[in-house]
Amino acid sequence: MGHNHHNHAHGHAHPQVEGKNLVISIFLNILITASQVVGGIISGSLSLLSDALHNFSDVLSLIVSYIANVLSKKKASTTKTFGYKRAEIIAAFVNSATLMVVAVLLIKEAIERFITPQEVESDLVIWLSLLGIVANGFSVFLIKKDSDKNMNMKSAYLHLLTDMLASVAVLIGGLLMKFYELYWVDPLLTFIIAVYLIYMGFDLLKDSTRVLMLFTPNTVQVQQIVDTISSLDDVKNVHHVHLWQLNENQIHLEAHIDFSEDIKLSEFDKILEDIEEELYHKHGINHVNIQPEFGKCDNKHVIVQD
Structure with a gap:
């Protein structure tokens, strides 16, 4: 069985993420959470x-992101042949899922409070929302440069960004309650924050689920892969194809190739190199695992359920 990592893959190493920025953000969010819980109870502000x-979900998500960031750097072993390369995908899934859960809880509370509005101590709301804006704004600044590197950091960034925007909304609500006594603004803002959480988290939840479920990457078409390999000399048929992402940086292909002639192993090695070059440059696949066959009676369909 032909099996290889494409040489170019080593030149495109996983970008390293600064763990210290996550640690700073974790402590800042613990401070905000504690202050806002006490302030929310005293002031009676649902928002x-x-x-x-x-913010508490931020703390949990940032801790998960930090652990995943550390684990992803560990090397593979005989008991973990892929290492912890999926740790960051799992973190992204957990974080985006918690966004959904938090949002649903907020919507429920907002509806109940909207039906029975309550007076709110607006001065405390204003000062604590300002604290949230400053602390989360600083965290967003720290994490932003790493947010494009992988789903895990993007999920952490989204948590912080949405929380900063939520604090801005709470500040506006506090000002409206202080000067106009519009207490219904409090549950309305809560509802808007919750809807925004769902909007921001859904795509990330969908993308991380696709990777965890071993779905074919959106960027690759199976039939195009088959056509690319079939265009090479001596290739009669391509079947039993599996195409998946190990993580955001590695796309794996596994396939059976039926050859038109009973070629030598050395000839197959040369064809395998050609396949790797074609698949890497045309489709971004950097790990290829090919089973060569000649005259074998098996299922010749492109996709076969194992």
């Missing part, structure tokens, strides 16, 4: 408590 709940 402040909802912001605190979101």
